[in-house]
Structures are given as structure tokens and as C-alpha cells.
Amino acid sequence: MKLSYIRIKNFESISDLAINNIENALILVGKNNTGKTVIIDAIRAAAGELEIGEKDFLDPEQNITIEMRVELTLDDLAIFHKKGRVSKFKNYDMWLEEFYKRIPSYRDGALKFTAVIGRGHNYKVRYNDGFKKNNKYIKEVFPRIYHIDHSRNFSTILSDILTLNDKEYLGELKNNECIFNEAKKCNKCFTCIGAINKKKPVELTVFEVARLMEYRLCNTNLSEFTKRLNGCFHANGSSQEVSFEMNFDAEKVFDVSTVISDPNRKTVGDISSLSEGLKSIFTLSLLEAYVEDEASIPCIIMIEDPEIYLHPSLQKTSSEILYRLSKKNQVIFSTHSPNLIFNFSSKQIRQVVLDEDYHTTINEKTGIDEILDDLGYTANDLMNVNFVFIVEGKQDSNRLPL
Numbered sequence: 198m199k200l201s202y203i204r205i206k207n208f209e210s211i212s213d214l215a216i217n218n219i220e221n222a223l224i225l226v227g228k229n230n231t232g233k234t235v236i237i238d239a240i241r242a243a244a245g246e247l248e249i250g251e252k253d254f255l256d257p258e259q260n261i262t263i264e265m266r267v268e269l270t271l272d273d274l275a276i277f278h279k280k281g282r283v284s285k286f287k288n289y290d291m292w293l294e295e296f297y298k299r300i301p302s303y304r305d306g307a308l309k310f311t312a313v314i315g316r317g318h319n320y321k322v323r324y325n326d327g328f329k330k331n332n333k334y335i336k337e338v339f340p341r342i343y344h345i346d347h348s349r350n351f352s353t354i355l356s357d358i359l360t361l362n363d364k365e366y367l368g369e370l371k372n373n374e375c376i377f378n379e380a381k382k383c384n385k386c387f388t389c390i391g392a393i394n395k396k397k398p399v400e401l402t403v404f405e406v407a408r409l410m411e412y413r414l415c416n417t418n419l420s421e422f423t424k425r426l427n428g429c430f431h432a433n434g435s436s437q438e439v440s441f442e443m444n445f446d447a448e449k450v451f452d453v454s455t456v457i458s459d460p461n462r463k464t465v466g467d468i469s470s471l472s473e474g475l476k477s478i479f480t481l482s483l484l485e486a487y488v489e490d491e492a493s494i495p496c497i498i499m500i501e502d503p504e505i506y507l508h509p510s511l512q513k514t515s516s517e518i519l520y521r522l523s524k525k526n527q528v529i530f531s532t533h534s535p536n537l538i539f540n541f542s543s544k545q546i547r548q549v550v551l552d553e554d555y556h557t558t559i560n561e562k563t564g565i566d567e568i569l570d571d572l573g574y575t576a577n578d579l580m581n582v583n584f585v586f587i588v589e590g591k592q593d594s595n596r597l598p599l
Contacts, residue, residue, distance in 0.1 A: 198273045198340050198495035199527040201307065202266035205239045207255045212556040220545050222523040224538055225531040226568050227549030232557025233531035236549065237344070237499050239263055240529070242322070243312035244342050249320040255556075260315040267308045267340065273495055280494070282337045299334045302326035310335050340527070341496035343484060347505060349473065351480040354487065387412050473506035481518045488525045497527045504534035512536035535574050543568075 200223075204215040210232045216223070225233040241247040243263040254261060274293065277283060284295035302309045310326040324335040343354050375383050390412050393405045401409075464470075471479060484498055503519065504512045513536050520540035522528050531549075532538065538546055548563035548571060560567070 199268050200265060200497060201268050204264040206262045207259045208239050208261045209235045209253055209255065210557045211235055212255060214558050216547060216559055221527050222541050222545040223529045224541055224546045225549050226546060226571055228571055231549045231551055233549045234501060235557055241342060241344055242314060244339050245322045246342055249314050260313050263312040265310060268306055269308060276494060277338055283334050301328045341494050343496055343498050345480055345500045347501055349476045349480055351483055354483050474511060477506055478511060481515060484522060485518055488522060495526055497529060498522055500530040502532060503530055504532060504537055509536055516540050533572055535569060535572050
């Protein structure tokens with residue numbers, strides 16, 4: 198799953214900006230205040246993950262529009278089917294038929310739509326796919342975005358990873374899933390109790406134990422009290438019925454802490470004890486561990502200036518991690534460091550500049566020399582030399598003495 202095309206209009210410093218042929222990695226380089234972060238924020242706005250206000254409109258009389266083309270593989274569709282996205286059909290062929298009906302703009306492996314944000318709709322995102330002005334199902338298949346800003350807040354990523362790895366025990370409980378169909382929410386029908394009762398106590402999962410507790414509370418203790426309450430309620434002149442629902446909050450029942458220990462120094466502390474640089478590496482490591490799991494949902498990883506707080510050697514480590522991440526998920530990041538771009542091709546790097554009206558745009562004809570200049574580096578910085586003489590073959594060896 199990846200974003201292959203984006204066109205942004207009327208958002209912050211962007212009047213009209215398009216990026217074509219986006220690969221599995223998109224690296225935004227440019228001088229300060231050219232609008233690299235604005236491009237990242239526009240993608241987040243299209244996903245509905247960024248709160249939009251009056252200040253975000255370049256022209257307050259016009260809507261913000263963000264055209265997108267998202268490529269989806271057959272593996273992505275299989276995950277959507279398993280998760281019950283768009284349709285709840287268990288049969289894949291029936292699900293796929295419903296998927297095409299509900300998302301008609303999906304053709305030839307790609308989904309096309311325009312995210313529209315206007316003042317008339319309280320700045321809420323509407324997804325116009327050319328068939329409907331607001332197709333609600335597009336939100337269900339929009340790539341999961343993990344955005345890491347300068348504060349390096351990784352709480353959302355950590356929560357998702359813990360839920361994924363606790364799937365057998367706590368994940369189902371946290372997601373309140375039906376025992377027989379994980380695409381559905383539990384509606385407290387308790388038809389699963391018969392199957393649970395056939396198991397031995399040691400075979401029960403935490404999820405099944407919780408369902409037994411709910412059943413016991415709802416159908417034994419609370420059911421008798423509910424009868425008495427309704428009897429009194431009706432006797433006192435009401436024709437309405439009272440019922441109670443027992444809801445387990447797994448987040449409050451179970452609290453998972455992240456402990457950092459240093460065997461060499463023999464110290465133990467929480468995640469806040471890490472330096473800002475190691476927090477960056479830890480966050481990238483979290484993402485790498487997450488995407489390695491086959492059960493993880495494909496996502497877009499977005500990072501602002503990965504090199505911040507990092508020694509040059511760790512910047513290179515970050516670049517290598519981002520490169521590995523880009524093999525399985527799309528990676529989008531802005532940077533001022535050449536250490537972050539060495540693993541990527543020039544096709545994956547876009548130079549962000551300001552046009553004559555000081556609007557953010559992309560320099561389509563940029564070269565590596567302009568990119569390095571924007572990053573503030575020269576050959577002397579990179580190689581500790583004053584110039585580079587390129588020898589293309591043995592025939593040029595006689596030029597070296599010159």
C-alpha cells in the first residue's frame with residue numbers, strides 16, 4: 198500500500214503543488230521555511246488526523262483539496278477482508294464484489310479520490326471519488342499513518358504494537374471482538390458461552406475468561422436485580438424497560454510499562470530515561486519490529502527530520518532503518534542531512550522550494566548538486582577534499598598526473 202500521487206491546493210503555503218510517481222520512499226529536502234512540513238501535514242489532513250482551522254486556508258474563500266492516488270495490492274485487500282473493512286462478508290469473493298460496489302473508483306490496483314476540507318462542513322474531511330461527494334468507505338481503507346514529529350512521541354505506535362503482540366490474550370479484549378468473527382464487535386449475545394464451557398480452565402484465554410465473567414454478571418447477579426428494578430419501575434407508573442451492560446475496559450485493567458535497563462551500568466528506569474537521540478532510534482526500532490509482523494496493517498511512516506538529536510554515525514543508522522522500512526511500507530520524511538539520503542535513489546528525493554509568489558512547490562528538474570546545496574554541503578564536507586576528479590576507465594589514467 199502506498200501513495201503514488203498527490204496534488205495539494207490551497208493549504209497553508211501551498212497554492213497548487215503536485216508530486217507524481219511517488220515510490221516506496223519520498224524524501225523532502227529544502228531550505229528552512231520552504232514548506233516541507235506543510236506537505237507532510239497535508240497528507241495527515243487528508244487522512245483526517247490533523248485538526249484544520251481558518252489559518253490553514255491560503256485563500257479563505259476556497260476549499261482545501263488534496264487529490265490522491267493510493268495503490269493497493271491483493272495482499273492489502275486480503276487484510277481488509279479479514280478485518281471486515283468496507284464489508285462484513287466472510288466469503289472473499291462476495292466481499293470483493295461488495296468492495297467494488299462501495300469503492301467504485303478503485304481500478305487497476307489503485308484508488309483515486311479527492312479529500313475536500315471546507316468551512317461549510319466545519320472543516321471535516323469529505324472524500325469525493327467522482328461517484329459520491331463523500332464516500333465514507335474510503336476512510337476505512339486509507340493507509341494507517343504513523344507520524345513522528347520533533348517531539349518523538351511514540352505512544353500510539355507502542356500501543357498498536359503491544360495490541361498486535363497481545364492478540365491471543367489482550368488484543369481481542371481491547372478490540373471487543375466477536376469470538377466467532379473478529380471483523381464484528383461483541384454484542385453481548387453470549388452464544389460463545391457454550392463453546393467456552395467445553396474447554397478446560399487451562400485452555401481458556403484471557404478474552405474467554407472475560408466473556409465468562411460478563412455472562413456471569415449480566416445473566417446471574419444483574420439479571421435478578423434488573424427484574425426487581427423493572428418491577429418497581431413499572432409499578433411506579435413507567436412502561437419503559439431498564440437493562441444493564443457490562444463493559445470491560447482492558448486499557449484500565451491491564452497497564453503495560455516500558456522499562457529500560459542498562460546491564461553495564463546496572464541501572465533500571467522508564468523510557469523517559471533515554472536521551473533524545475536514543476528515543477529516535479527506539480522509535481524507528483519500534484516501527485521496524487511492527488512491520489516485520491505479518492499481522493500488521495500496511496501503513497505510511499512519516500518522520501520530520503530524523504537526524505535531529507543524532508550523532509552522524511546514528512544518522513547513518515537511521516537512514517539504514519528507514520531504507521529497510523521502505524521495503525515493506527511507504528516512508529516519507531524531511532531532512533537537512535546528506536547522511537539520510539545515501540541509501541535512496543535520486544528519484545525518491547524531491548526538492549521543496551518557494552516560487553516567485555513565495556508559495557511552496559516542487560523543483561521538478563533538480564539535480565544532486567542543488568540538493569546538496571540546499572542541505573548546505575559541498576564535496577569538501579562529504580569527502581574532505583577540495584574537488585573530485587572522476588576517472589572513468591584505464592584510458593584516463595594518463596590524466597592523473599595533471
